[in-house]
Amino acid sequence: MNPPDPHNSDESPGVPGFRTWRGVYWLVFAFFVLVVMLLAIFSRYFA
Amino acid sequence: MNALDWFVLLGTMLGIAAYGTWRTRHTDNLNTYLKGNRNTGWLTIGLSVMATQASTITYLSLPGQAYENGMAFIQNYFGLPLAMIIVCAVFLPIYRKLGVYTAYEYLGKRFDAKTRLLGASIFLLQRGLQAGITIYAPAIILSTVLGWRLDLTIIFTGLLVIVYTVTGGSAAVNLTQKWQMAIIFGGMITAFVVLLTKLPADALHIAGAMGKLQAVDFTPDLQRRYTFWSGMLGGLFLSLSYFGTDQSQVQRYIGGAALREGRLGLMFNAVFKIPMQFLIVMLGAMLFVFYQFEPHTPVFFNQTEWRLHVEGPQGGKFRAIEEKYSVLHADQQAKIRAWVAARDHGSVTDESAARTAMTDAQKAAQSLRQEARDTLKAVDPNAQVKDSDYVFITFILTQLPHGVVGLLIAVMFASALSSKAGELNALGTTSTIDLWRHFRPLAAHDEARNVRNAKWFTALWGLFAIGFALFVSSAENLIEGLNIVASIFYPALLGVFVVAFFLKRVGGSAVFWAAVTAQILVLTLFLLGKIYPRYEIGYLWLNPIGVAACVFFSIVFQMIFGDRARTQPDPI
Numbered sequence: 001m002n003p004p005d006p007h008n009s010d011e012s013p014g015v016p017g018f019r020t021w022r023g024v025y026w027l028v029f030a031f032f033v034l035v036v037m038l039l040a041i042f043s044r045y046f047a
Numbered sequence: 048m049n050a051l052d053w054f055v056l057l058g059t060m061l062g063i064a065a066y067g068t069w070r071t072r073h074t075d076n077l078n079t080y081l082k083g084n085r086n087t088g089w090l091t092i093g094l095s096v097m098a099t100q101a102s103t104i105t106y107l108s109l110p111g112q113a114y115e116n117g118m119a120f121i122q123n124y125f126g127l128p129l130a131m132i133i134v135c136a137v138f139l140p141i142y143r144k145l146g147v148y149t150a151y152e153y154l155g156k157r158f159d160a161k162t163r164l165l166g167a168s169i170f171l172l173q174r175g176l177q178a179g180i181t182i183y184a185p186a187i188i189l190s191t192v193l194g195w196r197l198d199l200t201i202i203f204t205g206l207l208v209i210v211y212t213v214t215g216g217s218a219a220v221n222l223t224q225k226w227q228m229a230i231i232f233g234g235m236i237t238a239f240v241v242l243l244t245k246l247p248a249d250a251l252h253i254a255g256a257m258g259k260l261q262a263v264d265f266t267p268d269l270q271r272r273y274t275f276w277s278g279m280l281g282g283l284f285l286s287l288s289y290f291g292t293d294q295s296q297v298q299r300y301i302g303g304a305a306l307r308e309g310r311l312g313l314m315f316n317a318v319f320k321i322p323m324q325f326l327i328v329m330l331g332a333m334l335f336v337f338y339q340f341e342p343h344t345p346v347f348f349n350q351t352e353w354r355l356h357v358e359g360p361q362g363g364k365f366r367a368i369e370e371k372y373s374v375l376h377a378d379q380q381a382k383i384r385a386w387v388a389a390r391d392h393g394s395v396t397d398e399s400a401a402r403t404a405m406t407d408a409q410k411a412a413q414s415l416r417q418e419a420r421d422t423l424k425a426v427d428p429n430a431q432v433k434d435s436d437y438v439f440i441t442f443i444l445t446q447l448p449h450g451v452v453g454l455l456i457a458v459m460f461a462s463a464l465s466s467k468a469g470e471l472n473a474l475g476t477t478s479t480i481d482l483w484r485h486f487r488p489l490a491a492h493d494e495a496r497n498v499r500n501a502k503w504f505t506a507l508w509g510l511f512a513i514g515f516a517l518f519v520s521s522a523e524n525l526i527e528g529l530n531i532v533a534s535i536f537y538p539a540l541l542g543v544f545v546v547a548f549f550l551k552r553v554g555g556s557a558v559f560w561a562a563v564t565a566q567i568l569v570l571t572l573f574l575l576g577k578i579y580p581r582y583e584i585g586y587l588w589l590n591p592i593g594v595a596a597c598v599f600f601s602i603v604f605q606m607i608f609g610d611r612a613r614t615q616p617d618p619i
Binding site: 012013014015021024025028029031032035036039040042043045046047 | 118121125128129131132135136251252254255260261262263264265275307310311314317318321322325
């Protein structure tokens with residue numbers, strides 16, 4: 001059994017502005033990085 | 048709770064039951080029982096995954112965890128968004144393509160019957176143990192509200208959950224899951240707003256100065272439980288195991304109408320999970336500040352347990368601790384006010400001296416709380432000495448307006464029943480599909496018999512959970528206890544799936560023995576840490592270690608076994 005291609009989508013994500021799942025994943029990842037940065041700033045400010 | 052609260056509580060519970068019974072009056076379908084409804088949309092899947100994850104145990108336990116140890120626990124979720132992306136890209140398409148009932152069926156198809164049985168058994172064992180921990184959540188609510196002994200409440204609520212699940216009553220609760228979540232969120236926001244009105248203006252700075260707002264810690268220390276690194280790596284593997292290989296989660300998203308629905312449901316969680324948990328740990332940190340200024344702050348929050356001993360033969364000891372605590376508490380309050388004044392008007396030296404005095408007072412209060420726990424344990428070795436899970440429920444019962452208290456207690460209890468029922472349902476399903484049907488292949492197509500057996504297994508797992516809950520007192524905060532059990536048993540299981548997906552040359556026997564070896568290694572590391580605390584590593588690290596060990600030994604064993612270890616797919 002071959003490992004699946006992570007970027008292969010059998011259907012469109014149906015999210016406005018995104019044609020592939022890869023774009024959706026990058027958006028979610030970027031949001032995560034932003035959240036962690038904000039949390040780090042929060043911790044530093046109130047330390 | 049007053050008469051209004053009881054009226055709202057009983058009315059809400061009966062309303063949920065009546066609505067569910069009416070809506071499910073024509074439903075008696077095997078596929079729905081085992082796999083859920085395949086027409087489920089992405090928002091329902093997303094909320095369902097979130098509800099299973101963020102059950103009552105989160106609402107009860109997480110604020111208490113933050114009250115005790117600050118916001119550091121949030122780092123536990125740092126690996127979750129990445130894990131969700133991997134599950135969406137790799138795990139979900141395979142499960143959907145093969146149309147499996149359980150994640151372990153895939154192992155049977157990819158490897159062989161014994162690997163499938165091993166995967167299912169590891170899941171059953173760890174989820175069964177976790178069920179023993181989660182049964183505490185509804186029991187804590189009832190024991191606090193009614194003042195019952197916790198062990199009796201565990202038996203009562205455990206039996207209630209079994210009856211509820213086996214008779215199909217859980218469907219009633221599940222149908223109203225969205226409303227329950229909405230009411231719980233509403234209740235949490237109400238609690239937050241009420242809390243904010245009772246806090247001093249400098250609450251955030253006080254919490255920060257007392258070490259409760261350290262949400263991100265970059266220290267590279269393996270022994271610290273929660274750091275950025277343990278969260279990113281350990282949390283990633285823990286979340287991957289939970290969302291990718293745990294049947295109670297897989298069951299939620301393989302039921303979507305299309306692959307897209309499952310993926311969007313998981314992405315919904317990837318985006319909202321950390322912000323949501325942030326609000327809950329923030330609530331805990333603010334509760335900490337509130338109780339620094341609340342005149343009647345108890346030295347031990349499980350007041351049912353505490354009162355039992357205050358009124359017992361050795362009550363003098365406990366009353367002495369209470370008196371000592373009220374003096375220390377007043378002193379600590381004065382030191383906090385002095386620090387706030389120094390911070391606003393004093394010099395840097397004044398501020399620093401006041402901060403030292405405040406943290407010294409905090410340590411003294413903490414050490415007296417520890418003395419209270421030690422005394423409880425000395426007087427009654429079976430006493431429940433971990434009280435952080437009682438902090439938020441104490442606040443709800445004593446500070447929220449009447450009516451809201453009853454409503455919140457009702458939905459928290461219903462939500463606890465719902466997630467408990469979902470958990471037992473997954474245990475029953477896996478026992479039937481992966482174990483019973485494997486040993487009784489001729490009965491595999493007898494649907495009615497399958498459902499009957501699933502119900503029997505559900506009841507048996509319920510009894511197992513009650514037994515475990517009574518046997519092992521909750522030494523850890525509930526939410527940490529759950530993650531510790533998961534970190535011991537998940538890694539080997541995830542390792543098997545990683546090998547299945549990415550190492551196509553490895554066969555069944557090699558991965559089977561590799562998983563057994565990795566499981567022994569993880570257990571040994573965990574137990575060594577308990578016996579020799581100097582060498583204990585944060586439990587999140589067990590996850591990457593176990594997965595890496597399983598993958599490594601799979602390759603080694605495959606080289607040793609050679610072609611003898613090739614795959615023999617399970618025919619079922």
